[in-house]
Amino acid sequence: MELASVGKLLIVLGVGAVLIGGLFLLFSRIPGLRNLGHLPGDVRVQGQNFACFFPVVSMILLSIILTIVLNVIVRLFNR
Numbered sequence: 001m002e003l004a005s006v007g008k009l010l011i012v013l014g015v016g017a018v019l020i021g022g023l024f025l026l027f028s029r030i031p032g033l034r035n036l037g038h039l040p041g042d043v044r045v046q047g048q049n050f051a052c053f054f055p056v057v058s059m060i061l062l063s064i065i066l067t068i069v070l071n072v073i074v075r076l077f078n079r
Contacts, residue, residue: 036055036058036061036062037053037055037058038058039055039057039058039061040057041056041057042054042055042056042057042058043056
């Protein structure tokens, strides 16, 4: 792999990281998303020396929302 292609790859990865970081900042300001991870059905197991968290319902809800959004985007571009 040439150095020029490695440089381009690093630039693309950096721009992608900046975009993902911006999305996290944007989504943190939406009031309804603050409850994500604290929904009924999210499992918390706490012991004396450990804590474990399984966001089952939050991940199912996030999966449904992303599926709907991506299907709408694909249908808009296939017209």
